Amino acid sequence: DGGITQSPKYLFRKEGQNVTLSCEQNLNHDAMYWYRQDPGQGLRLIYYSQIVNDFQKGDIAEGYSVSREKKESFPLTVTSAQKNPTAFYLCASSIGGGQGASEQYFGPGTRLTVT
Amino acid sequence: SQKIEQNSEALNIQEGKTATLTCNYTNYSPAYLQWYRQDPGRGPVFLLLIRENEKEKRKERLKVTFDTTLKQSLFHITASQPADSATYLCALVRQAGTALIFGKGTTLSVSS
Numbered sequence: 001d002g003g004i005t006q007s008p009k010y011l012f013r014k015e016g017q018n019v020t021l022s023c024e025q026n027l028n029h030d031a032m033y034w035y036r037q038d039p040g041q042g043l044r045l046i047y048y049s050q051i052v053n054d055f056q057k058g059d060i061a062e063g064y065s066v067s068r069e070k071k072e073s074f075p076l077t078v079t080s081a082q083k084n085p086t087a088f089y090l091c092a093s094s095i096g097g098g099q100g101a102s103e104q105y106f107g108p109g110t111r112l113t114v115t
Numbered sequence: 116s117q118k119i120e121q122n123s124e125a126l127n128i129q130e131g132k133t134a135t136l137t138c139n140y141t142n143y144s145p146a147y148l149q150w151y152r153q154d155p156g157r158g159p160v161f162l163l164l165i166r167e168n169e170k171e172k173r174k175e176r177l178k179v180t181f182d183t184t185l186k187q188s189l190f191h192i193t194a195s196q197p198a199d200s201a202t203y204l205c206a207l208v209r210q211a212g213t214a215l216i217f218g219k220g221t222t223l224s225v226s227s
Contacts, residue, residue, distance in 0.1 A: 042219035106158030
């Protein structure tokens with residue numbers, strides 16, 4: 001059953017702690033993305049990766065870090081430097097490889113609450 | 116900078132009517148545009164893609180138009196049903212790569 005998974009669905013952390021959100025896909029897609037969604041803000045791009053061992057900053061990368069050591073996995077770390085980390089985080093993947101017209105497949109999202 | 120706007124945050128219509136959602140963009144000439152559906156608390160789901168050389172595209176009760184002169188796309192749902200109630204997002208590819216820019220979305224409510 002192909003798809004993209006994110007875990008956990010809900011995550012609670014204390015302020016000042018780093019937290020890592022998981023994203024895994026078995027669609028054999030080259031490109032993967034992380035978005036943040038806040039009420040009334042739409043989806044904002046945090047980081048994206050078009051190929052293993054390479055990634056680029058999106059519009060709001062400050063306070064976040066990623067790695068892409070495997071094609072299937074693109075974990076996102078929310079660091080203590082992120083001033084407003086509470087949000088709904090969405091991971092997506094696409095065929096990529098320069099095929100800019102490809103649709104993106106989204107995971108179910110992780111809702112992070114930091115208090 | 117590239118900017119994408121969806122004309123209204125919310126649209127309320129009666130069952131059976133046609134819903135029309137608008138997506139406008141500026142400072143850009145995208146080669147294609149995509150539409151997604153998002154239900155509350157879930158990830159968006161791809162619906163349709165339309166290229167700049169396609170004026171119109173259809174899929175079941177959905178129709179998308181793309182006017183590169185007006186820099187606008189219209190998304191129509193005909194014979195709307197309460198199950199069509201959701202937020203609809205339009206998205207354009209960024210100039211520098213394959214990442215997308217998303218509009219803020221229009222939340223459609225279809226009442227029976």
